[in-house]
Amino acid sequence: MGALHVFLQAFRWQDAVDIVIVAYLTYRLYLWLRYTKAFQALLGLAFLGVLYVISRRVDLVATTWLFEELWAVLVILLIILFQSDIHQALSRANPIQILLGAPPAPGAAELAAVARAIFDLAGRRIGALVVFERKDALEGHVLEGTPVGGRLTPELLGTIFYPNSPLHDGAVIVRGGGIRRAGCYLPLASDADLPASYGTRHRAGLGIAKETDAVAVIVSEERGTVGLAYDGRIGEVPSAEVLNARLQHLLTPAPLRRSPIPLLRRPFARLGTKLAVLCFVALAWYFLVYGQRVVVSIQAPVEYRNMPRRLEMVSSPTGQVSVQIEGTQTRLRFLNTGQIKAEVNLSGVPAGINTFPIAAKDLNLPPGVEVLNIDPPAVTVHLDEKIEQAVKVAPKVVGRPSRGLTLDKMNLDPDSLKVFGWASEVRRLKEIPTKPIDLNGVHAPGEMERTVPVGALPPSLKLAPGEPSIVRVRFSVVRR
Known part of the structure; x- marks a missing residue:
């Protein structure tokens, strides 16, 4: 029951359409070839196909290898031997002739x-x-x-x-x-x-x-x-x-009848043959899609969606993850790996360092493909907003005046500057130092003024647009 439940969950409406289309084409092929020798050869080929599927399911290595080596040769040989019958079937499938229909019949x-x-x-x-x-x-x-x-x-x-x-x-x-x-x-x-x-x-x-x-x-x-x-x-x-x-x-075309009964009965004509073809195609589809399973590894890019307003990524996040998947050879052969990506939803995420586990549901994989492993199993995203905030400017004084003199007071213009950058970094910054103000060589008391550049900021921060990069320092030196 567990396998049936998994199968029903993975079965899509596209699969039903796929089976119906192939069954219809197979039924038409049967009608075209049923009185030819090519039809007998196709029955033999179908029987060999069943043996091939069984040998793969029960792990008959030598038999499977033999079928795989001879399969293409058998198909080419049948095409050569029955080319006239195949030509006849393809001619009758000509869409132009189907649309134009048969020429008018004699009276x-x-x-x-x-x-x-x-x-x-x-x-x-x-x-x-x-x-x-x-x-x-x-x-x-x-x-x-x-x-x-x-x-x-x-x-x-x-x-x-x-x-x-x-x-x-x-x-x-x-x-x-x-x-x-x-x-x-x-x-x-x-x-x-x-x-x-x-x-x-x-x-x-x-x-x-x-x-x-x-x-x-x-x-x-x-x-x-x-x-x-x-x-x-x-x-x-x-x-x-x-x-x-x-x-x-x-x-002579059959005359159209007023009664709708023939039209209603038409789908049930040759009902046994149609059901047999449908069952055959459904079984072939099942073994083709859910046959021998293989394991492959793919690289899936990580796509970050729904970024919160005012927040940005502080650093480059993980760009891709390695995904190990399992599925049938047919399913994986037609799998478009370029469309597989891991989706991370950032909606409602606060500022700071956030960790997001990557699960199978985050990968847009088709039904019938199972995820075995994801490396790394989680991605880390550091989100923050950029703000502008005034920070106090602190003078950096080095040296001292000559003997008998001392620094009395010091004023800066401006005494604060606006800093722009990540909010967490801006809030940690308590003051902005200036370049060193050297008092060596001051030998007399008095009022003095110097222009000093602002010191270096942390790499992620910078002065806000319009803010000066130098400050004016006024200080006085008095006798002790």
Whole structure:
């Protein structure tokens, strides 16, 4: 229960969004690749990934090392082997095609007439290959071909596939309600498990159905049968009515219904598959984020906030602390250490020397990262205010007059000066001494006057602006 409590505390709404986005993309990838061999390879790769995670969790050193060394090689090998399937999935994920949608489909009457014409060709043992373009553009998959630009009619199809026609051996590309090109060459499917009775036309129809979302209708001139290829699959069609129904279903958008029930039920379609994908992604996310934990040390700058009014820092405080943190490799890999800092709140702090402990709550660390040690564990801040205060000037007398004479009285002008600096230093200063006033050499009584500089102040203090740096000293010497 303790681990679950820690997990729930660290779980953020961003993590939920992260899981949902990855689950959606994984589900779409499944729909695109489910009828391809690449999907089987991905299942095997996922199984190896589970073994890798388990080997790391139970500390199988050799097995973990083997997976880590071969992981990149396996991924590159799969990309090379199944590049056509990956290209197909990425093409279907093209946002421009998703926004533009599929081209307008042929009308219901046209499709019915085409279905009858196809079976008429099959009855006469005339080979044909008709490809209906949907969302995926076919330009990058079709070689050569002659532009036609005519309406899709049974008569035009019969003319193109007439045995003596120069366009007889190629494929017809249909977009919308018209024939764009004829006599085209298509990529051939290399599936080794196809029936031996399938010739070049069948392999071409299946090839274009694997690489794109196109629908291909194939007529075998040897057997007089009709095949239909779409979504990477191929199968025979028994009659013109069945072919017409399937073409209507594949090429014609489903009409919008007034009842809101289909829209409400749509999220629950293939619910088992969606839940399985969501659980798989959630488990993968958990092991990725909360997998093997590592310890690293970072230098975090100390940021002092909310400085009280009139107070300043007497000396430079601690600028950074060394923080030892623990977390998963994934969490720490994406951790922006430049944004981590220790925050010290100076609000309401009195003047003087103050000590602030640095705790984990003072570091803006993301959830899932634990603080193990902070060095130094506390910072010291000396705060004070600067004031201006009058301080008495004290003359510094050295030497003595000649024999028989003595100093009677001494006056200073000014007798006090204003000093500016840290309040604690100013209040400790009781008087400002002058430079030495030497009485040696005074041989006669009388009134005397001298100009004397002010003595040195403590390093943190100075005379206030406008204050003189010299004083006038008047004194009298009398006979004893």
